Amino acid sequence: MAKEIPNLVAEARTGTGKGAARQARREGKVPGIVYGDGKDPQPIALDFNPLLTKLRAGRFMSTLWNLQVEGQDDVRVICRGVQRDVVKDLPTHIDFMRLHRNTRVNLFIHVNFENHDAAPGIKRGGTLTVVRSEVELVVTASDIPDHITVDLTGKQIGDVIHINDIELPKGVKPTIDRNFVIANITAPSGLAASTDEEEAAAE
Numbered sequence: 001m002a003k004e005i006p007n008l009v010a011e012a013r014t015g016t017g018k019g020a021a022r023q024a025r026r027e028g029k030v031p032g033i034v035y036g037d038g039k040d041p042q043p044i045a046l047d048f049n050p051l052l053t054k055l056r057a058g059r060f061m062s063t064l065w066n067l068q069v070e071g072q073d074d075v076r077v078i079c080r081g082v083q084r085d086v087v088k089d090l091p092t093h094i095d096f097m098r099l100h101r102n103t104r105v106n107l108f109i110h111v112n113f114e115n116h117d118a119a120p121g122i123k124r125g126g127t128l129t130v131v132r133s134e135v136e137l138v139v140t141a142s143d144i145p146d147h148i149t150v151d152l153t154g155k156q157i158g159d160v161i162h163i164n165d166i167e168l169p170k171g172v173k174p175t176i177d178r179n180f181v182i183a184n185i186t187a188p189s190g191l192a193a194s195t196d197e198e199e200a201a202a203e
Contacts, residue, residue: 005076005144008054008065012072013043021093030091034067034077037098044069046094055082055091062108064141067096076141078105101142106175108134110147111182121157125188128152132182135163136175145169150182160184 013024013031020043021031029045044067054060061079068074077096085092099105111133116122135148148166155161164179174180 004146005064005066007068008046008077009050009068010044010046012069013045025092030094032094032096034075034096034098037075037100039098042069044096048091051091051094059108062106062136064099064105064107064144065096076101099141101140103141104138105141106136107139107144109137109139109145109172110134111150112147113150113152113183115151115153119152119155119185121155121159121185122152124157126157126185127188128183129186130183132180135182137168138173138175140171143169143171145172148172152185155185157185157187 010032011029013020013029024031024045027045028048030048030051032044032046034042034044061082063078065077065079066074067077076099078099079094080097081095082091083093084090111130113128113130116128119126119128122128137145137148139145148168150161150166160181161183162179162181163174163176166182168174
């Protein structure tokens with residue numbers, strides 16, 4: 001299942017340079033530019049408040065956006081830079097890069113955990129400890145997975161789940177070469193304490 005690409009609404013901005021940018025800010029807009037894909041740069045402006053909400057939600061620069069500008073075809077873009085006011089830390093300018101459908105990009109993808117009931121370790125009172133609820137992956141712009149899935153079937157207390165244990169969609173790979181930990185199943189505190197006592201007594 002491909003991930004639904006969120007929309008980002010902007011308007012075409014006439015004029016370039018500092019004067020035009022200041023005018024956009026006076027109107028409650030954040031000026032920006034869209035470049036790449038062998039086309040001319042396109043000056044745009046975005047409403048300040050909706051943009052600020054998206055920026056504060058996190059992952060803005062690792063999200064693929066469907067940019068909508070009235071009178072133009074939608075275009076897929078990724079943010080490549082946000083300039084901020086040095087005092088107020090508010091956005092003053094934003095840069096986007098156009099993407100081909102076949103462009104490879106780094107995005108954070110959500111991790112789903114399934115079949116908790118089929119994990120003996122959880123049935124015995126173990127706790128699923130999630131180390132990474134999202135994983136940064138290299139994906140194709142035209143086919144972004146909505147999530148990746150961890151099957152907990154057969155997992156015991158003490159089991160550790162690494163990225164290499166997960167079957168990733170075709171053409172998708174982690175941005176990190178290391179076989180990092182996604183989650184583990186830890187013993188319940190009472191069981192852990194009794195195990196420690198038994199080990200101490202044995203020594």
